Amino acid sequence: MMSFILQITNTVASAVVDTAAQNAVTGIQTATELPPNEMHVFDIIAQAWVIMIPLSILLLMSIYVMVERLLTISKASKKNPTLLHSLKDMINSGNLANARNLCRSVNTPESIMLEQGISRIGQSMTEIREAMDKAASNELSSLEKNMGILNITGRIAPMFGFIGTIIGVIEIFYKISIAKTVEIEVISSGLYVKMVSSCGGLIVGVIAFVGYHWLNARIDRLAHRMEETQIAFLDILNEPSK
Secondary structure, rough: OOOHHHHHHHHHHHHHHHHHHHHHHHOOOOOOOOOOOOOOOHHHHHHHHHHHHHHHHHHHHHHHHHHHHHHHHHHOOOOOOHHHHHHHHHOEEEEHHHHHHHHHHOOHHHHHHHHHHOOOEEEOHHHHHHHHHHHHHHHHHHOOOOOOHHHHHHHHHHHHHHHHHHHHHHHHHHHHHEEEEHHHHHHHHHHHHHHHHHHHHHHHHHHHHHHHHHHHHHHHHHHHHHHHHHHHHHHHHHHHHH
């Protein structure tokens, strides 16, 4: 038994020595393999430039609209807590001109709506309410300017990404038909590059989608506050007749 084990050991050792000698002669390195060429994220994006260019344009447009609308809505949402109280004193004293000038100086959707109501004091409450409703609707519509860009971007950006992936898959199958083989190198060489277009489309779509609904939520809160202000203003007009 011992002689058999020694014989196997000698055979394995001889094989290892022979393999090492052959590698030394041929220059083949078997101990460590050189890693494949690494590809950075920007290299992958560059190879998917056909789809990434329109996605980049959509992303820049979305960011511009979000920042511009955020600044506009934030300015319009500033509340003057003493506005109604000051207007009440001016209306009760009959100083309507100063009341309108005060609304113009504040220059917010809320004050513009109140100015329309003040300018129609003496008419029926229905006419005053309709004028204020129309002014409020016009101001809120102006706040929604260019918001459609975010809505459209949130819908079509993922589609651009999927188109890029489909084009990539078509290209891969074309390479397979040329190479007449289904080796993993042929399939994976371009698939991960094409999948980045889907990832980019989804990211741009999510940014536009979140921005659109977030800004709309701020506009809705302002609209609700303007309704409360209108009710308080109409109550002020009704006080002298009580």
